[in-house]
Amino acid sequence: MSPAATLAVALRALRRNAMRTGLTALGIIIGVAAVIVMVALGAGAQQSIEAQIRSVGSNIVMVSAGSGPAGPVRLGQGNTTTLTPADAEAIRDGIGGIRYLSPSVNLRTQIVAEASNWGTQVQGAGAELSLLRSWPLEQGSFFSEQHVARADRVAVLGSVTRDQLFGAGTDPTGMTIRIRNQPFRVVGVLSPKGQAAMGQDQDDTVIVPYTAVQKRLLGITYLQNITISAEDGVDLTRLTAQVTALLRTRHRIAEGEENDFMVRTLEEMASVLTSTTTTMRWLLAGIAGVSLVVGGIGIMNIMLVSVTERTREVGLRLAVGARDVDVLLQFLVEAVVLSVTGGALGVLAGVVAVQVVGRMTGWSASVTADAVLLAFGFATAIGVFFGFYPARKAAALDPITALRYE
Amino acid sequence: MSEPLIRVRDLVRTYRVGDVDVQALRGVSLDVEPGEFVALTGPSGSGKSTFMHLLGCLDTPTSGSYALNGRDVSGLSRRALAGVRNREIGFVFQGFNLLPRTTAVENVELPLVYRPGMTAAARRAKAVAALEAVGLGDRLGHHPNQMSGGQQQRTAIARALVNDPILLLADEPTGNLDSRTSIEVMGLFQGLNRSRGLTILLVTHEHEIAEFAGRVVAFRDGRVRLDRRVAHPQTAEAALRALAAQPDLDVAAPA
Numbered sequence: 001m002s003p004a005a006t007l008a009v010a011l012r013a014l015r016r017n018a019m020r021t022g023l024t025a026l027g028i029i030i031g032v033a034a035v036i037v038m039v040a041l042g043a044g045a046q047q048s049i050e051a052q053i054r055s056v057g058s059n060i061v062m063v064s065a066g067s068g069p070a071g072p073v074r075l076g077q078g079n080t081t082t083l084t085p086a087d088a089e090a091i092r093d094g095i096g097g098i099r100y101l102s103p104s105v106n107l108r109t110q111i112v113a114e115a116s117n118w119g120t121q122v123q124g125a126g127a128e129l130s131l132l133r134s135w136p137l138e139q140g141s142f143f144s145e146q147h148v149a150r151a152d153r154v155a156v157l158g159s160v161t162r163d164q165l166f167g168a169g170t171d172p173t174g175m176t177i178r179i180r181n182q183p184f185r186v187v188g189v190l191s192p193k194g195q196a197a198m199g200q201d202q203d204d205t206v207i208v209p210y211t212a213v214q215k216r217l218l219g220i221t222y223l224q225n226i227t228i229s230a231e232d233g234v235d236l237t238r239l240t241a242q243v244t245a246l247l248r249t250r251h252r253i254a255e256g257e258e259n260d261f262m263v264r265t266l267e268e269m270a271s272v273l274t275s276t277t278t279t280m281r282w283l284l285a286g287i288a289g290v291s292l293v294v295g296g297i298g299i300m301n302i303m304l305v306s307v308t309e310r311t312r313e314v315g316l317r318l319a320v321g322a323r324d325v326d327v328l329l330q331f332l333v334e335a336v337v338l339s340v341t342g343g344a345l346g347v348l349a350g351v352v353a354v355q356v357v358g359r360m361t362g363w364s365a366s367v368t369a370d371a372v373l374l375a376f377g378f379a380t381a382i383g384v385f386f387g388f389y390p391a392r393k394a395a396a397l398d399p400i401t402a403l404r405y406e
Numbered sequence: 407m408s409e410p411l412i413r414v415r416d417l418v419r420t421y422r423v424g425d426v427d428v429q430a431l432r433g434v435s436l437d438v439e440p441g442e443f444v445a446l447t448g449p450s451g452s453g454k455s456t457f458m459h460l461l462g463c464l465d466t467p468t469s470g471s472y473a474l475n476g477r478d479v480s481g482l483s484r485r486a487l488a489g490v491r492n493r494e495i496g497f498v499f500q501g502f503n504l505l506p507r508t509t510a511v512e513n514v515e516l517p518l519v520y521r522p523g524m525t526a527a528a529r530r531a532k533a534v535a536a537l538e539a540v541g542l543g544d545r546l547g548h549h550p551n552q553m554s555g556g557q558q559q560r561t562a563i564a565r566a567l568v569n570d571p572i573l574l575l576a577d578e579p580t581g582n583l584d585s586r587t588s589i590e591v592m593g594l595f596q597g598l599n600r601s602r603g604l605t606i607l608l609v610t611h612e613h614e615i616a617e618f619a620g621r622v623v624a625f626r627d628g629r630v631r632l633d634r635r636v637a638h639p640q641t642a643e644a645a646l647r648a649l650a651a652q653p654d655l656d657v658a659a660p661a
Contacts, residue, residue, distance in 0.1 A: 005519050016507065316503045319464060320517040320565070321492020323485050399464045403503065 001326045010334040013306070024302045025342035027295030028379050032346025033353055034288035035375040036367060040354040042281025044365035049273050060132075061239055063091075063226040063247070066261040080260045081222040082251050085210075088126075088226045090250060095242045097234035102126035104225045105213045111206060112178040113165040120161050121205045122179060124213030130156075130190070132229045140173035140188030143209055147187075151211035155184040158205040159192040177206070182216050184208060236265045285371075289378065295342070296382035303335050303390035314394050315402025328395035335387020336380060343379030347372050409476050411573065411605050412438035412461060417470035419456050430456040432628035433470070438607065440572075443599040443639075445616035446609045448625030455577060457625065458609050462495055462575045463487040475572055492520050496566030500578035502558045504550040504565075510537060511546040514565045521569070536564040540594060556587035563594060574598070576608040580615055585649060592618040593642025614640070 001009075014021045065083040088103040105124040110117055129135070130142040143154045155177060157165070166172040172186045184206075193202045214220050230239055240263045247261055307314070314327055351367050358365040419431040431453045438444055446454040459465040460472060463479055466487070472480040479490055491497075496517075504513045514533040518524055537543055540560040550558050559579060566574055576595070580588035596618055598604045608619060616622050617640040624632035 001519055002522075012508075312503065313505060316499075316505070317516070317520075318488065319462070319491060319497050319503075321488050321520045321569075323488040323520070325485075326520055400459050403464075403499065 001322070001329070006326075006329050006333050007337070009330055010337050013310075013334055014337060017306075020302060021338065024298050025338055025345065027298040028292065028339050028342025028382070029295075029346040029349055031288065031292030031295040032343050032375040032379050033350035034291050035285055035378070036347060036350025036371050037353050037357065037365075038284035038288045039281060039371035039374070040350070040365045040367045041357065041363060042277060042284055043368050043371070044358070044363050046274060046277040046281065047366070048364050049277060050270065059230045059232070059234070059236065060266045061228045061230065061236060061243065062262075062264050062266070063087075063228065063243060064262045064264070065222070065224055066259055081220070082260050083223045083226065083247075084221065085223060087247060087250055088223065091226065091228065091243055091246060094246055095239065097231050097239060098228055099231045100128040100132035100229045102129040102132050102227045103210050103223045104129075104227060105210050105218065105220070105223055106225075107213065107218065109180055109217075111161075111165070113172075113175070116165050118161060118164040120158075120164075122213065122217070123205055123207045124210030124217075125207050126210060129207060129227075132227060133193075135193060136191050137188045138191040139171050140186070142188055143207075148209040148211050151209060151215045153182055153184045153212055153216060154187045154208065155179070156188045156190060156207045157186060158190055158203040158207070160201055160203040161206055162189045179206070179208070180217050184212075236267065240265060285374075292375075292378055292382060295379075296339070296386040299335055299338055299383060300386035300390060302338075303331060303387055304393070306334070307331060307390045307394040310394075311397065311402045311405040314397050315399050315405065318397065318399035319403060324395040327397075328391045331391035331394050332384065332387050335391065336383040339379045339383025339387075340376075343376045346379065347376060350375070410437040411440045411442075411475055412436065412607075413471075413473040413476075414461075415471045417457070417460060417472060418468045419453075419460060419465070420468045429628055431460070431467075434628075434630055436623065436630065436633075438605060440605055441599070441603040442621055443596065443606045443619045444608070444621045444623060445619035446607060446623050446625060447611060447613070447616045448631075449611065452625035453628040454609050454625040456628075458575055458577055458607065461573070461607060462497060463490045488520075492517060493569060494572050496569065496571035496574045498559070498562050498566050498574070498576040498579045500581040502550070502555075502562045502582070504558055504561060506550055509547050509549060510542060510553070510561045510564075513550070513561055514568050516565060517569045532568050533564070536568040537561070539567060539598075540564045554587070555583050556590060559583060559587075559591055560594065563591070563598075567598070572605065574604055574606045576606065578609055578611070580610065580612070586646070588615065589642050589645045589649065592640075592645075596639070596642065614645075618642075618645075 063083070065080045085103055088101060092098060092101050102125050104126070107122050108119070109122055110119045111122070127143055127145045127148050130137065137156070138159065140156070142156055143152070146152075147154050157172065162170070162172055165177065166175065171189075173188060175186050176183045177186060178184070190203070190207070210223070228239075228243070230236060244259065244263050247263075248259065251260055253259060317327060354365050354367050357363070414434060414436045417431055417434045418429070421428045421430055434453070434457060446458060448454045456465070460467055463474075463482070467480050470480065471478060474490065474494060479487070482490065505516070511530065511533045514536050515529045518529040518532060534543070534546060537546060540563050542557060542560055542564065545553060545557060545561075550561070553561065579595075580591055583591060592615060595606055595608065599606050608615075610616055617636065619636060620639055621635055622632070623630055
């Protein structure tokens, strides 16, 4: 039997029970659509994380104060006092390929304006932070190296903090805010940047010279972090190694001893996040795949019914010279047509659902070609797999028994 | 003497039903020459249908040999038997076995669909010719449910003829038809036998139907009991005249 004739017979048989065909295909449609939506949402989440990481800058190296040396009491991350402004200077002067550098000391506290107050993150930073983070100002200007050198009480507000303290759209430059009872003059407001990869709002912040935090607010001389951005084309792995070597020398860490600091690139953090979302994505797709398998069982069920109903037809076809393989192919093609049609409609439904969900939730969800191919291929494979047993059963029928079947 | 079309020797067919062996055929030997019109008769369970299934390559014998047109087919594979059925044999069934919701011409084309390398146009031409040969040239596009029983059986006969078989097998072809239509169908078989020299084997348990054949082979308990030539077979014209002469019982019944 020619392929075209086999296909025509399958289509005719499917049309004959349109309702049944539709309901069976629905199982596959839902399964395929679910896979596509799940993968698309996962991919969207991944893309937004990657975009946020890019917005911070992919050429960034973070040096953080580490855990203290091994001893009876280990204080944990960020509790050593060995990272100093002098280290920052040494990195800047001793290592090539650095574009911007900003030491930082942060604290969380309540800040007070004339009539309102707001609890937020106070970041002590260097004058280059705005450049380092590619973070332009909306109003005023960033504080200068002079401000840092003099430990001046000046502040640059994040847009959320500005909105909370002074009201949205106002220009607070020149106004005074109080941080731990110390007056700080507002010199600028940063433009909105949105959420960071970890979910915190980057605009909910106040940035002041790190020297001011050290001297005026905390009374300390050490640093919590040093953020470095590399020049284009600089190998971050090499830069990391250089920084590590320099700090080990400066901190007099003997060979074999642990670092009292940590050097990481944002790419490393990003890759951890990405692999997590990738795992989630495949997990979701796997769950959706279960519904595809259930759809496949529906196909098998209906094909078994179809074979039973058409036993006499099979008997006749065998009697007039159909070979087993002709009968096998006839039912197999029917099952595959069912699953492929369901798969195609499922892709359509999935694409529509992704648009709707994306618009409703504001998530960036995009249908990827590999998701479509995966779902479609899986649907076809399910048609073959679950169609084979009923088709085999039909092909193995004894012509006489089949002809006499009532 | 020419080679017989059918040469059967000591054909045995045993079925296993549960733990019991049922001997449907207990050693049948029979020769059928090309161009013969043979009626196989006998009560149900006599083995005539089993014999026909074996002749039609729908079944394989437990023992014995069967040569069709000089070729031993008793040991062929399922696949090879399908090929023999497709090219050498035409089947007509009691229940017509037409595909529903499928036109007459598409039903007739069915055997040719399983013949590789045949174009759709060639299939259609042969199917139309076969339907014209049975007098249904004006019913090509009709569905089975739009046709009378006689027309449906004639469509089924056209389907059996479409592959130019050397052997036509009919299993109780008049079992679902009224007397007049039965006679017409038997007339059609006789015509095909005479005009084309087509060899026909027909299973029936009706004596009147068997009388149309040139030879009657009677089965009983899985064996051939009687094999006789019919000197003057019944003709459709005579049978129809006799039918018309019969008093119509329904009308003549006293009120």
